[in-house]
Each structure stands twice: as C-alpha cells, then as structure tokens.
Amino acid sequence: MMDRTVTGAIPYAHERSGTDRRRPGSVRIAAVGDFHCGQDDVGVYRELFARANDEADVLVLTGDLTRWGAVAEFNVVVGELADVTVPIVAVLGNHDYESGQVAEGTRVLRGRGVHLLCGDSFELNASVGFAGVKGFMGGFGRGMLTPFGEPETKAFVTATLNEVHALELALRRLSTPVRIAVLHYAPISGTIAGEPEAIHPFLGTDRLAEPLDRYAAAAAFHGHAHSGTLRGTTLGGVPVFNVSLPLLRKDKPGAMYFLYDTSPDLAAPAKAVSVG
Numbered sequence: 001m002m003d004r005t006v007t008g009a010i011p012y013a014h015e016r017s018g019t020d021r022r023r024p025g026s027v028r029i030a031a032v033g034d035f036h037c038g039q040d041d042v043g044v045y046r047e048l049f050a051r052a053n054d055e056a057d058v059l060v061l062t063g064d065l066t067r068w069g070a071v072a073e074f075n076v077v078v079g080e081l082a083d084v085t086v087p088i089v090a091v092l093g094n095h096d097y098e099s100g101q102v103a104e105g106t107r108v109l110r111g112r113g114v115h116l117l118c119g120d121s122f123e124l125n126a127s128v129g130f131a132g133v134k135g136f137m138g139g140f141g142r143g144m145l146t147p148f149g150e151p152e153t154k155a156f157v158t159a160t161l162n163e164v165h166a167l168e169l170a171l172r173r174l175s176t177p178v179r180i181a182v183l184h185y186a187p188i189s190g191t192i193a194g195e196p197e198a199i200h201p202f203l204g205t206d207r208l209a210e211p212l213d214r215y216a217a218a219a220a221f222h223g224h225a226h227s228g229t230l231r232g233t234t235l236g237g238v239p240v241f242n243v244s245l246p247l248l249r250k251d252k253p254g255a256m257y258f259l260y261d262t263s264p265d266l267a268a269p270a271k272a273v274s275v276g
C-alpha cells in the first residue's frame with residue numbers, strides 16, 4: 001500500500017506515521033492544503049481523502065482548496081470529501097477568493113459540514129481545539145511592510161493586522177488545553193525556505209506568529225508556499241508545518257496529507273514572548 005504519511009528526519013516527538021499505534025487520549029491530525037481542485041479533478045482525491053477515516057481523527061485543510069474559487073470548484077471539493085467521516089476543519093486560501101464567489105463557496109463547504117474557520121474556533125473535544133484564519137502577506141523580520149506613507153500601504157498593512165487580530169481572538173476563545181492554529185499564509189520564514197527570496201513577502205508574515213506564541217499554540221499548520229519547507233518553529237518554540245500538497249509530494253510522491261499526533265500532556269505551558 002502506498003505510504004501517504006510524511007515523516008522526516010527531524011524527530012518531533014508527536015509526529016507519527018500512519019502505522020504507529022496511537023497513544024491513549026491522543027488526537028491524530030491529517031493536514032493538507034493547496035490541492036487546488038478544478039472542475040476536471042472529479043474523483044482524483046476522493047479515495048485518498050477517505051483514507052483519513054482510518055488514519056486520523058480530524059482532517060485539516062489549509063486553503064487553496066480550488067484553482068480559481070469558482071462555485072463549481074467548491075462543489076468538486078465537497079464531492080472529493082464525500083466519503084470522509086471524521087470532522088473536517090478548513091480555512092480558505094487566496095485562490096479560493098479569485099472569482100469573488102467566497103460567500104457561495106462558504107455555503108457549499110459549510111453545507112457539507114466542513115468547519116470553515118474565518119477567525120472562528122472549533123473544539124474537537126475537551127482537549128483539542130482549532131483556531132483558523134486565512135492570514136495574509138506582509139513579509140518577515142526587517143523586511144516586514146510597515147504602515148507608513150500612502151493610504152494604500154496603510155490599508156494593506158491593516159488587512160494583515162486584521163487577520164492577526166482575528167487569529168488572536170480565535171485562539172483566546174478556545175478553552176481546550178491544546179490549541180491548534182490553521183492558516184493559509186506562513187507565520188514564519190522557516191517554512192517558506194526554498195521559495196525564491198523575491199516572493200517571500202507575498203507568502204506570509206511573522207506578524208501571524210505573535211498570537212501563536214502569546215497563546216502557546218501546540219502547533220500551527222499552513223500552506224501557500226508550494227516549494228517551501230515542511231517544518232519550522234516560531235521564536236517562542238511553537239512547531240509550524242507547511243503542509244502544501246506539492247511540498248508533501250516532493251518528499252513522498254502520492255502523499256495526501258501530513259499526520260501529526262497531539263494530546264493534552266504535550267500542551268506547552270503558557271508563555272509570554274516579546275517580539276521586537
């Protein structure tokens with residue numbers, strides 16, 4: 001049988017292959033983004049997604065579910081998810097906005113029962129909850145865009161800060177000891193390494209990492225950087241995973257998702273981190 005899991009050389013304690021025995025009380029997350037369903041993709045992912053029923057407790061989708069954001073494509077996505085019986089948590093990506101049909105697409109996904117998070121939170125059980133936003137771009141470190149000068153520049157940065165604020169509120173809303181963040185854009189530069197440096201500012205911003213550290217997220221998953229790096233860590237030590245499907249398949253052809261185990265005893269204690 002084709003190995004659809006991705007386990008790499010860096011031994012994060014709570015990553016697991018699909019064949020590992022699960023620890024009692026653990027929750028196994030299958031996470032993937034950027035499968036970009038088009039109208040001609042009917043049946044391409046259906047069986048692969050259905051395998052998550054046996055291998056995971058929840059399926060997390062990190063955006064760019066469609067190519068152009070057309071309602072017809074959102075319907076294809078729902079069709080590909082038809083056999084998935086575990087809960088599905090998702091955020092949208094920039095491609096899902098392209099056709100201006102987000103409202104209808106959202107209805108299609110939520111009509112299927114997908115927990116589509118746009119600054120919302122979802123508690124899977126008493127232990128594990130998800131906070132999700134699309135996020136936005138803006139750059140990293142000293143290259144971060146600041147709200148100086150023209151109104152257009154300020155509006156751009158405000159759009160980023162609105163996403164950061166929405167993520168913060170969604171994390172704060174969770175009462176679970178394990179808080180998982182779901183994003184489309186990258187919250188750290190570590191997981192976009194491998195992409196051309198010229199486009200780094202358009203792949204995310206580390207402004208999104210501040211709430212992850214402040215609220216001691218157990219892990220964060222994102223997509224968008226198709227040629228990035230699977231694993232990274234925020235300044236505060238939160239593990240971040242780029243689960244873009246093209247990236248997962250570069251490591252393992254035929255992969256459909258990244259598997260990650262988490263449980264309450266793995267939750268990091270609350271900690272404050274200053275970001276200068």
Ligand SMILES: [Fe+2]
Pocket residue numbers: 034036064093095224226
């Ligand atoms: Fe994408």
Ligand SMILES: [Fe+2]
Pocket residue numbers: 064093094095184223224225
């Ligand atoms: Fe994207």
